[in-house]
Amino acid sequence: MKYIDLIIFDLDGTLVDSRDDIANAVNFTLKKIGLKEKSISEISSYIGTGIEDLIGKSLGNKQEVLLTRALSVFEKYYRKHSTDNSVLYPNVKEILEYFKNKRKVIVTNRNYGFALIALNKLGIYDYFEHVVGGDDIGCMKPSSCPLDRSMNRLNTNKEEAIIVGDMDIDIVAGKKAGIITCGVTYGIGKKEDIIKAKPDFIIDDIIDLKDIIH
Known part of the structure; x- marks a missing residue:
């Protein structure tokens, strides 16, 4: 861990x-x-x-x-x-609650306004320190720029940060930023793309973050 x-x-x-x-x-x-x-x-x-x-x-x-x-x-x-049919993946609420004392942010290529709608409608907005959207700062993943901005804003050491995502662009961005990377296999991205990106960890259920992070 x-x-x-x-x-x-x-x-x-x-x-x-x-x-x-x-x-x-x-x-x-x-x-x-x-x-x-x-x-x-x-x-x-x-x-x-x-x-x-x-x-x-x-x-x-x-x-x-x-x-x-x-x-x-x-x-x-x-x-x-935007949230007519959208749902949280299994165990998302549980893992956010489990890590409620950890600092957490969202870095998404979805437009900021749409991200806020989803987070609020699905009841998880309050778990996060801040949200970075794809139209926020003039750069998106796979650039490390939005990750770097988040870490600088929170004065976080790279050695103590991890990105969790379902696509190879999440892993590429994390590697460029010099942080730990974790790919999930249950999402929209292709599992083979995650494997090719060679993250530090691969999980099939977000609850497995308990075994990686302390």
């Missing part, structure tokens, strides 16, 4: 299963602008690198012409429906 002062959590695919709501918002957008809807699995493969990238990939070869309009439609719809 490792002494950890700061736990940096990803949001979508790590704490929150948001696939259905994101897919519904994307498909509403595509239908609204006259394009064919896509499967949840295809849309899920576009999640993780910010809303603009999500919508751009969903538009395909129509991206350049329709991106601005599509983003507007998506954001308006998603603001109202």
